Amino acid sequence: MKSEPQVINNEHDKLPAALAPELDIVLRVNGHDRTITVRPWVTLLDALRGRLDLTGTKKGCDHGQCGACTVLVNGKRINSCLTLAVMQTGNDITTIEGIAQDGMHPMQQAFIDHDAFQCGYCTPGQICSAIGMLNEGHAHTRGDVQELMSGNLCRCGAYTNIVDAIMEVKEAQGNE
Amino acid sequence: MQQKYIGKAISRVDGPAKVTGTAKYAAEYNVPDLHYGYVVNSTIANGEIEKINLTKAAMVDGVVKIYTHENRPSTAWLSLNYADMDAPPGKPFVPMHNNKVVYNGQPIAMVVAKSFEVARYAASLITVEYKADKSDTDLVANLQNARDPKKGLASFLKPPPPKPKGNAAKAYEAAPLKAGGSFYHGVEHHNPMEPFATTVVYEDKDKLKIYDKTQGSVNTQMYVANVFGLKFKDVRVLSPFVGGAFGSGLRPQYQLFLSVMAALDMQCNVRLTLNRHQMFTFGHRPATLQNTFYGADADGKLQSIQHESVAETSTYEDYTEIVVNWANMIYPSPNVNLQYKLAPLNMASPMDMRAPGGATGMHPVEITIDELAHQAGMDPVEFRLLNYTDEDETTGKPYSSKELKECFKQAAEKFGWAKRNPQPRSMRRGHKLVGWGMATGIWEAMQVPTRAEAILTADGKLTVRSATADFGTGTYTVMAQIAADAMGMSLDNVTFELGDSDMPFAPISGGSFTAASCGTAVQAACLGLKKKLLKKAQSTNAEYKSVNLDDIAFVDGQLQPTNSAVKPIAYTDLAAASKNKQIASKNMGWPQMMKQRKYTRAAHSAIFAEVEVDEDFGVVKVTRLVSAIAAGKILNPKTARSQILGGMVWGISKALREESVMDHRIGRFMNTNLGEYHTPVNADIHQLDVIFVEEDDQIVNDLGIKGIGEIGLVGVPPAIANAIFHATGKRVRNLPIKLNDLM
CATH class of the missing domain: 1.10.150.120 ([2Fe-2S]-binding domain)
Structure with a gap:
């Protein structure tokens, strides 16, 4: 028996598309401008954890179902796994590492x-x-x-x- | 010993690290030149892989290597090398060992790439051709295959049921009061918030530093060394923070094997994280079918206990739990028959999940007892008091301590149980039926040998360490409290370290035995340290030559001899006068076997539940739970209360929410995400009250610790089910209880 392929891909017989190029973007995180190089498919969550070493923001489901990745964007709470890093340029991003002015919030x-x-x-x-x-x-x-x-x-x-x-x-x- | 900190509600010492985001978990060590793995899982439950098509995946820019059973490096030949500390009898699963598929979701390929996104994308391009065989995953449809479990090392901690006593079937037939039925619960998955992850740092040829999500750093170390043929000293495992585990971290999961394999083969740093769907592709609480037949005489005294259970296991290991032993431990009966069998299915091996066996087995026990009480026309608490015992009839040993009566009393009072109308469907709030029910919980108090080291430095700081774990259990905090009291020091000057296989040996942390085991080790290390301090005092100060250990109080960071003629000496002076300006002692904390063996040792609980059931829609709301716990010495009422609250939330979840639903046609779980695997959210949890009943136990260990990780859960689901019966008159025996059961 031939099973279904794991991912249903309509262009099954074609070669994989070339990856989108990497972009230099500036994210304003916890009051600092940080330049990172990412492909458009990188989520804000993975950018924070992997590229900026801000691992206080957690990955629990990567689906917007658990809230572990919640950060503040312009003061509003969002699931950082449900947005791409390239969509957040120009916004004020606050993570757990940046919520306290001094000492503890x-x-x-x-x-x-x-x-x-x-x-x-x-x-x-x-x-x-x-x-x-x-x-x-x-x-x-x-x-x-x-x-x-x-x-x-x-x-x-x-x-x-x-x-x-x-x-x-x-x-x-x-x-x- | 003066208890200045033990028993005090002290805030978690690891709290600041956790609320500021500085506590680092296994996938959060961003070491240089990190390679990222991503796993492909099988989509059949039984059969063979005929072909894996990797061409497209291999073409993606950034993919470094793809592993399958066809090309992966060889590992240890003997099955024994794969057996971890919690391995049940059988042959442990070995990832990508050959082309055989033994469960749906089994890891069959891994892409390693220079970025997480590339690895994930490339993995999605891999297609697999199978030769699928028929798979059996439905426990109820495979009862004919049920058999006795194989025995092995695990049988020591999980003994089989005791032999039958009297003639339970005959006594049941003759009993004027009879109750019981068939109870089924499906598979549950632990779903800790942190997914399983391993970051392997390749330090040198055959030398690794591994950040792993585990409940036992030494267990991981042992597994990696045995499987990959490395020296123990060359494998260092670190797990200072673990984002929840609930038993899932008691065995090494496949991300550990695969990431280590790739790191050694590619000679680079590798991280492998499982996604949430993959958190449903290994151990779980097994689906279990149980039957009870209890009989009582006209006065309500139990005459017959029959409890049988068939649980699922895999085709390669015999995972067992203690499911049927509990009834006769808490309820005396002259006639008892307890049976426990396993039915192998084409699924991953089950594994321990919070209160394994206890949460499963006590559900039917406490519902059947509730039924009997109802038939006897007795209050459920009174019925339990009538059938109360201070002796565990399954072993004939008395309990080392058992303040269960006091639990009933205090919880009932707090709950307002006296106002209960015993008649089902007699209480209402608007269009909602109100029900009050209760149940009992029990969990054995265990202890295992554990080592700890205490190091006192000339700056007046005490560091105590053991390779144990803290996955939210409070180990960091309570061990520091024990050490501070043992040494008569301020808690501010005491640090407890854990989660590092380089530290003194500790077994896996589970079964509620860590506080007792590691606590005893910490005390032993502190005693060793005191002896060394005295020895140092004797060598530097002539006055101390004739002073014995018993004649000294260790308080305020000083040796204070009872003989006031001998001057006190500060620890710091003694440390300063020592080599490396420190004094250290490493000791084993042994269980006091001779004392313990004459007794059954267990924690007990009484849970009272209030539910509201919407009469039209069957929606159940658990409005109130009161749990009274008798678990020996409570080291820290603040962290202990949280443990119990967590158990109560798990109880609500088990009663009303969680279940991994299988499509038996393909042997695959269908709801493998946190949106469809239902656990309570904040709005589902209402008033929860915890009472710790005073219980002094000199037998369990010096500190009187019984452990509290599991007891908070046991008994909660039946208390809720009994409350639902009281509200609706409907006796629902399966879990979770669903809307349609009540409409």
Whole structure:
């Protein structure tokens, strides 16, 4: 029996197309302009982790299903696995390495205080997502936070502690 | 020993590294001249590869080499060389060994390229021709092949069921109260957030540094050395941070083999990361079918326990779990018959997944007990108290400690159980049926020999190390606490290091035995260090010549003799006077076998659950869970609570969400991604309460540690199923419980 090929390729008998050329692009990451050389198919996530050695941003699924790769682009949270690096020139990209002005961001400290993680792999994404979510201004209650943080999976099951941490920061912000 | 830190809710010491993104995981070491691998997986479950077409892939600019079974370098001949610390009886899977396909998703080719994207693209151009044979992947359709498991080394930690007692079938027939049924759960995959990855640094000919995702750096080291014929000292494995594992890291996965093979062959640095789909192409919790038949007398006392289980295994290994042994450990009965069999299927070998066997077996046990209580017209807690025991009947040994009654009491109180109307379908909130259910959990408290080293330097710092692991379990933190207390030092001056095969030996970290095993090793190393400090004091200070170890308090970083005439000496002075300005001691932490062997040692739990079930749509919401845990000494209530919370989330997931769904026509899992393999999201998790019940156990080990990694999960799924019965009157025995079961 002949099985189906692994990838359905309509141009099955043709030679593979030549790869798109590499491009020099400038990404503004954590307040610094960084020049990297990438092909257009490189995701922002892989550019951050592989080319810029900013490995704090995590790859959990590469499909936009887990949220581990969440970063802030112009203050908005996005899944960095679902966008290409070449699409992000001219934008302000903030990763976990750049969220604190000095020392620790209150969200980072709250995550430690509430033990809002175990293995730590989803944590940078959770923290960036939480900061982005509060920026959005739609979270008013604990239930809102739960709903709006549901794009960030945590297999260790730290959800209740994550919400506790976010609520603490949110309430402190509200009192300012 | 003064306990200044043990038992205190201290924040995770590795917290700052994790929240700032500086904690590095296996795929995050960007070493120079790195080559990237990408794996091609089989798309049939059983058969042979006739041809692999590599032409197009090889033409892609940047592809360096493509490996298949036809060209890969040879590795060890003996099957034994592939057996890791957690290998079940049988022949371990060897990647690309020949053209045989033994499960769907098996790695059959690997592209190595200069970039990740090129490797991935080239892999997509590889096509494969197979000769496919019939594959059997459906446990229920293959029960006729069920047989006794083969015995092997693993049988020590996973003993087969005890021999039958009395006449369970006859007693069941005669019993006025009968309950039981058939329970099935499908395959589950661990799905830690971090995909499996290995970065191999080629240091020199036959000398490697390997960053691996593993629950045991020494296990990886041993495997690589044995398989590739390298010297142990030339293989250094590092895994300081592991992004979740839940048992999946107990065995080396195929990315380790393939990346090491390529690095040695190409003499370069190689990284191989599995994608999320590939996280479904190795071990998993096996599909299991169980039957229970329990009988009780008119008063509710158990007279017969019959529990049989058939679990799936692969065609090449006999993976076993302890599934049926639990019932008679917690419920006494004069007549018992426990059977455990395996049915080999064309699938990857199953492997340990959080509370392996326990989470599986206790589900039917606790549902059947709930049914009996219901039939007897008794409250489920009362029924369990009536059938309570302080002795494990499967061995005839008493429990070293068992505060389960206190768990029932405290959890029931917190939950408000007294207000429960026992009648099913009697409680409502609007159009939602409300149900309250409960269950018991148990997990054995194990301990394995582990080594640790304690090093005190003249700057007043203590470093303690062991090759164990922390995959979110809190090992870094609790070991530092133990060491700080053992040496009477401030925690700020104590660092615990782990995840490096160059460190003193530690076995794989799992089964909830790490805190007890490594904790004992840390204490042993600190005791060794104290002895050396005294020896140094005696050699430098005449006053100490006649002072014994027992006559000294080790506090505030000083030796403080009870005899006040002898002046205290600071550790730092003694270290400064020593060679290399440090004093170190390396010791083995042995289980106290003579004491332990007379007892069964286990952690227990009581879980109370509240569910709301939408009457029209069958949607279940777990609104509240209260879990009371008796697990000996709780080293750190903060990190321990998180472990239990995680177990409770896993319990909700197991009860209502997760299942790897197989298309049996082709023997392939269909939902191999995090969108379709359902686990709870934040909005699915509501009020969770954890109670640690005080339990003093002098037998398990000096510190009284039982371990908490698994106990948080065991008992949660049946508590939820029992609550659903109470809400709806429907007894659902299979997992996960789905909407259509309740409509």
